Amino acid sequence: MREPVRGVRSGAVVTVMAAALLLAACGGGSSGSSAPTTSSPSRSAAGATTTQTVTISNFMFEPMAASVAPGSTVTVANKDSVTHTLTATGGQFDTGDIPGGQTKTFTAPMKAGTYHYICNIHQYMMGTIVVR
Ligand SMILES: [Cu+2]
Structure with missing residues (x-):
C-alpha cells in the first residue's frame, strides 16, 4: 500500500515547484519591458536610430x-x-571605392550636424549622417 502514497507525495512536490516557477515569472515581469532589445540598435535620447554600420x-x-x-568609426558594408x-x-x-561584397570604414565628423552623402559612382544614391 505504499505506492499510492508515494504517488500523491510526488504530485504535491510537482505542484509546489510549478507554483514557485509561476511566482518567479511574475516577479521578473513587473520591471522589465515587454520587448527584448538585445538585437536591436541602440537608441539615442532623441529617438533616432544610432548605428555604427x-x-x-x-x-x-x-x-x-x-x-x-x-x-x-562607421562601417559601410556593400552588399551589392x-x-x-x-x-x-x-x-x-x-x-573611396567599396568593391561589391566588401566593407570599409570612415570616421564621422566631430562637429554635430547633418551631413549629406552620395555614391560617387551612382550619384542618385543619397543618404545622411547625423552627428549628435
Ligand atoms: Cu554606387
Whole structure:
C-alpha cells in the first residue's frame, strides 16, 4: 500500500515547484519591458536610430539617415555586386571605392550636424549622417 502514497507525495512536490516557477515569472515581469532589445540598435535620447554600420544594397543606403556619435568609426558594408562609395557632398568623409561584397570604414565628423552623402559612382544614391 505504499505506492499510492508515494504517488500523491510526488504530485504535491510537482505542484509546489510549478507554483514557485509561476511566482518567479511574475516577479521578473513587473520591471522589465515587454520587448527584448538585445538585437536591436541602440537608441539615442532623441529617438533616432544610432548605428555604427551603413549597409548598401539594391543601390540604396540603409539607414538613409544614420545617427552617429561624434568622431565614431562607421562601417559601410556593400552588399551589392557592384562597386559603391559613401562620399560626403561637403568633403567631410569618403570611403573611396567599396568593391561589391566588401566593407570599409570612415570616421564621422566631430562637429554635430547633418551631413549629406552620395555614391560617387551612382550619384542618385543619397543618404545622411547625423552627428549628435
Ligand atoms: Cu554606387
